[in-house]
Ligand SMILES: [Zn+2]
C-alpha cells in the first residue's frame with residue numbers, strides 16, 4: 001500500500017526538515033510504519049536507534065516523537081538507512097532497514113552527477129536544473145507510492161533496549177571553565193577536563 005500519512009503529518013515533517021526530498025520521504029515511510037506499530041511517543045516510552053544522521057531521521061523526530069533532545073533517539077553511525085524501535089511499556093522491538101536500491105539509485109549516474117555539482121556549489125544549466133528537479137520529484141513520488149515492504153525489510157534489532165538516561169552531574173573544566181556533563185568529563189592528574197581541552201593537552 002502507498003503512504004497513508006495525513007497531509008498534515010507530511011507537512012509537519014517538511015516544515016521541521018526544511019524541504020521535501022527523497023531522504024525525508026524514506027524517513028516518512030519509516031515514521032508511518034513506526035506510528036502504526038508502536039504509536040506516537042508521549043513520555044519517552046518509545047526509543048529509536050537511528051543508523052543514519054541524514055534527512056530521513058528528521059521525519060522520525062517530527063512525527064514519532066523520538067528526538068535527540070528527549071534522549072529517546074540514539075544515533076549509531078553504521079551508514080545504513082535503518083531504524084530500531086523499542087517500546088518500554090511492553091518490550092516490543094523491531095528494526096527496519098532499507099536497501100541500497102531505494103536509497104541512492106546508485107546506478108543512476110546522471111542524478112548523482114547533478115547532485116554532486118549542486119553540493120560543490122557549481123551552478124546547473126537551465127536544462128540540468130529542470131532535469132534534476134524532475135528526477136528529484138519522481139524519486140519522492142516513487143517512494144510515496146511503493147508499498148512499505150518494497151522499501152524496508154523488518155528485522156530483529158541488533159542492540160538491546162538502551163537504558164534510560166540517568167541524571168548527570170555537571171562539572172567544571174579546569175582549563176576552559178565550561179560546564180561539562182560528568183559522563184563526558186576526563187580526569188588527568190586529579191583535574192577534570194572537558195573532552196576538547198583534554199584533547200589539546202593530549203596533543204601537546
Ligand atoms: Zn533533505
Ligand SMILES: [Zn+2]
Pocket residue numbers: 173174175176177178193194195196197198
Ligand atoms: Zn575545557
